[in-house]
Amino acid sequence: MKHANYFKSFSLITIWIWLFLFALLPFALMLIASVLSHDENTIVRLPFTFSNYTELNRLLYIHIFWRSLVIATIATTLCLLLGYPFAFLIARLQSKWKNFLILLIIIPFWTSSLIRSYALIALIKTKGVINAVFLALGLIHQPFLLLFTNTAVMIGLVYNLLPFMILPIMTNVERLDNRLIDAARDLGANQLTIFRKIIIPLTMPGIIAGCILVFLPAMTIFYIPDILGGAKSILIGNVIQNQFLIAQNWPFGSAISAVLTLLLATFILIYRFVSRGNKKEEWL
Amino acid sequence: MKKIYLTIIYLFFYLPIAILIFYSFNNAEYSLVWHGFTWSWYQELFDDTALWIAAWHSFVLGIAAATAATIIGLFAAVSLYRYQFFGRNFFNAVIYALILTPEIVTGASMLLLLALLQLRLGFFTLFLAHASFCIPFVIVILYSRLVSFDKNIFEAAKDLGAEDGLIFRQIIIPLLWPAILAGWLMSFTLSLDDVIISYFVSGPEFQILPLQIYSMVRMGIKPEINALCSVLFVVTMGLVISAQFALRKKT
Numbered sequence: 001m002k003h004a005n006y007f008k009s010f011s012l013i014t015i016w017i018w019l020f021l022f023a024l025l026p027f028a029l030m031l032i033a034s035v036l037s038h039d040e041n042t043i044v045r046l047p048f049t050f051s052n053y054t055e056l057n058r059l060l061y062i063h064i065f066w067r068s069l070v071i072a073t074i075a076t077t078l079c080l081l082l083g084y085p086f087a088f089l090i091a092r093l094q095s096k097w098k099n100f101l102i103l104l105i106i107i108p109f110w111t112s113s114l115i116r117s118y119a120l121i122a123l124i125k126t127k128g129v130i131n132a133v134f135l136a137l138g139l140i141h142q143p144f145l146l147l148f149t150n151t152a153v154m155i156g157l158v159y160n161l162l163p164f165m166i167l168p169i170m171t172n173v174e175r176l177d178n179r180l181i182d183a184a185r186d187l188g189a190n191q192l193t194i195f196r197k198i199i200i201p202l203t204m205p206g207i208i209a210g211c212i213l214v215f216l217p218a219m220t221i222f223y224i225p226d227i228l229g230g231a232k233s234i235l236i237g238n239v240i241q242n243q244f245l246i247a248q249n250w251p252f253g254s255a256i257s258a259v260l261t262l263l264l265a266t267f268i269l270i271y272r273f274v275s276r277g278n279k280k281e282e283w284l
Numbered sequence: 285m286k287k288i289y290l291t292i293i294y295l296f297f298y299l300p301i302a303i304l305i306f307y308s309f310n311n312a313e314y315s316l317v318w319h320g321f322t323w324s325w326y327q328e329l330f331d332d333t334a335l336w337i338a339a340w341h342s343f344v345l346g347i348a349a350a351t352a353a354t355i356i357g358l359f360a361a362v363s364l365y366r367y368q369f370f371g372r373n374f375f376n377a378v379i380y381a382l383i384l385t386p387e388i389v390t391g392a393s394m395l396l397l398l399a400l401l402q403l404r405l406g407f408f409t410l411f412l413a414h415a416s417f418c419i420p421f422v423i424v425i426l427y428s429r430l431v432s433f434d435k436n437i438f439e440a441a442k443d444l445g446a447e448d449g450l451i452f453r454q455i456i457i458p459l460l461w462p463a464i465l466a467g468w469l470m471s472f473t474l475s476l477d478d479v480i481i482s483y484f485v486s487g488p489e490f491q492i493l494p495l496q497i498y499s500m501v502r503m504g505i506k507p508e509i510n511a512l513c514s515v516l517f518v519v520t521m522g523l524v525i526s527a528q529f530a531l532r533k534k535t
Contacts, residue, residue, distance in 0.1 A: 007449035011359040012369055018356055022416040023378055026393035033396055043399070086293045089286050101290075103528055108297055110470065110527075111520045112477035114494060115513045118501050119300035122307060122510075129303055159296070212384065220386035223479055227501055237388045244392050244484065254396070257389045268384065 034254035043250050052255035061239070061256070065263075068236040071150075072218035075157040076165075079214045080207065082158070083165035087206075088199075090166075091173035102170070109163040117156050117224050124152055124228075148230040156228040157218050164217070165210035172206030173199075208271050216264055236260060301517060308510035325511040335496060335512065342476055342493040345407065349414035350471035356415070357422025357467060362456060364423070365430040366438070366448070382420040390417055391484035398485060405487030413485040414478065418471035425470060425531070429463035430456075462530040469527035473520050 034052055036044045055061075090101055108116065123129045124146040131143040146152050176199065184194050200207075220237035236256065243253030311322035329335065360379075364372065382390075394413045403409050437459075441451050457464070479494045486495060493516070500509050 005448055007447065007452055008363075008367060011363045012367070014356060015360040015363060015375070016371075018360075018416070018419065019375065019378060022394075022397070022412070023382055026390075026397040029396040029400060030389070030393040082293065085289060089290055099532075101294075103525065104294060104297070106528060107521050107524050110473050110477075110524045111517060112479075112494065114477070114479045114498060114501070115517055116301065118497075118509070118513055119304040122303050123300050159300070162293075162297075216384060216386050220388045221480070222388060223498060237386070240388050240392060241483070244395060250396065253392060257392050260386070261389055264384075264386070265381075 030254045030257055033251050034258045036251045038249050038251045043248060052252045053259070055252060056255060056259060064234065064236055064239055065259075068219045071154065071157070071235065072215050075154060075161065075218045076211050076215045078154070078158050079162050079165040080211065083162055083210065084169055084207070087166045087169035088173050088203075091170045091176075105163050105166055105170070108160075109167060113160040113221070114223055116160055117227060120152075120156055120159060120228065121147060124155065147228065148233075150229065150233055153225050153229040153233045153235075156224040157221070160221070160224065161214040161218060164213040168209035168213065169203060169206040172203040176202055212268060212271065215267070219260070219264075304510055305514040305517075308507065308514045310507065313507060325507040326515075328508050329511045329515070332508070334491070335493075338491040338493045338496045341407070341490055345410055345414060345492060346472045346475040348411050349418060349475045350468045352411070352415035353418035353422050353471045354464060354468045357419045357471075358426060358460075358464060360419065361423045361426035361430055362452060364427055379420045379423055382417075383424070387417075387478075387480040391481040394481065395484045405485060406490040409485045409487070410482060410490065410492065413481050414475040417478075417481055418474050421470055421474065422467040425467045426460065426463050429460060429531075433459060466527040466530040469523050469530065473523045473527070476516075476523075477520060 033044055035048050035050060037047060037049050037051075038044060090098070090105070093101065095101070121128070125131075126143050126145060126147065128147070130146070131140075134140045135143060146155075180198055180202075181194055184198055189197070219235060220240075222235070222237035222241045225233040225235050225238055240253050240256050240260070243249050243256065247253075308325055309321050309323075310319055311324070312319035360375075363369065364376065391413070394416070398405065398409050398412070403412075437455060438451060441455055446454070477494060479498055482492060482495055483498075486492060497509065497512060497516075500506070500512075
């Protein structure tokens with residue numbers, strides 16, 4: 001080529017600067033901060049130490065990590081059980097309303113989950129809509145306590161994260177080749193076999209993408225346990241937020257974040273390894 | 285049977301929001317019972333100067349962050365689509381990782397960066413953080429539209445002597461503009477709604493709407509919050525619908 005390709009150089013330099021400065025550097029800083037010390041007067045200081053990581057080995061933190069994992073797993077399972085049939089039905093719907101119905105799923109995907117969590121409060125508080133309806137119907141005689149319990153946190157997580165499960169699965173089901181199902185039926189497969197041997201394996205990338213997109217935020221959205229849960233509902237996200245912004249112990253907060261990131265990255269790598277036979281995820 | 289299931293899930297999604305909007309017009313402070321229609325909570329909202337300031341801040345921040353994110357995201361998507369550069373796969377992997385990184389980790393690590401750069405927490409730090417976390421989403425939206433184009437267009441332009449800058453201005457931008465608009469609207473929405481990252485990188489002098497709502501919600505339920513949340517939900521819903529229409533438009 002005669003002249004230098006200014007456009008190409010400009011684009012590449014711009015995007016690499018962004019990537020280094022705002023993606024790689026902050027993460028490197030987190031790793032560095034996690035092995036630094038902390039005292040009352042200085043947020044981070046030398047010497048290097050591993051005490052932040054050994055501190056994590058205390059029962060309290062192991063317990064919170066474990067609880068977060070359990071809660072995120074239950075939330076993901078519930079989202080999958082509720083979301084899969086829904087995504088499947090919507091994707092295979094023959095209706096002039098189909099685009100509108102899909103739009104109704106995309107809206108909660110992008111709108112504020114804080115506002116949507118807040119909206120749940122009116123529904124589940126002791127003098128809320130659910131209790132009022134159940135009392136009126138005579139199903140219960142005493143209003144039950146829901147708000148500020150772990151159940152409320154679970155409802156909040158499923159309510160907020162369900163669209164993240166539905167959308168990738170829906171995209172996958174839409175691409176499903178109907179001829180495969182017809183062929184299987186012609187060869188004598190029953191509904192259950194078709195579902196198990198054809199539909200599930202072919203929609204597996206969507207299921208995996210959905211599970212990842214639900215599981216990761218479920219462990220870390222700190223405001224859901226904060227506004228819907230009680231004092232015992234805190235998750236690992238609340239601990240990180242607290243260490244950074246209230247206790248001002250950035251090294252310890254960084255260590256928790258690093259362990260969390262490592263844990264989540266391991267899960268994703270395992271998932272990717274297991275699903276290596278499938279094509280790339282194309283869920284967004 | 286199918287219809288019942290779909291209806292239940294849609295009710296699950298929208299009933300809480302409908303109830304929220306309904307009670308924002310209820311003429312009573314805490315009651316579940318309907319006490320007649322009122323605009324008074326919206327009036328109170330309208331008179332709340334602190335909220336107006338926060339809303340204005342969020343609006344300016346959203347526009348600035350969305351614009352910056354769209355520009356950089358556009359360069360990134362076009363580079364990934366057109367060039368085989370050193371580290372391309374690595375770049376791709378980092379984009380994927382950034383989308384999956386929990387917001388709390390992004391927020392905390394961004395705070396460390398801002399501390400290293402010795403920046404005072406305020407508009408500028410929020411702008412950097414918001415623009416940065418929106419970029420991967422813009423890239424994904426734009427890239428998925430770019431791959432649907434006919435590659436021959438670019439080859440033809442190149443054969444006719446167009447250089448990359450000209451191809452970018454004369455072909456890519458005109459063809460891609462609905463997706464660019466959609467990416468911008470999505471970034472604006474993300475910025476307007478973000479709680480977690482903002483919580484880490486904002487300072488007391490520059491209050492923004494989502495954090496204001498968060499502190500109001502934590503302090504207790506007042507009908508004024510119902511009104512505010514209703515307004516914001518309707519606004520972001522409008523933005524999302526516009527973005528979807530922009531994306532669906534055939535070019």
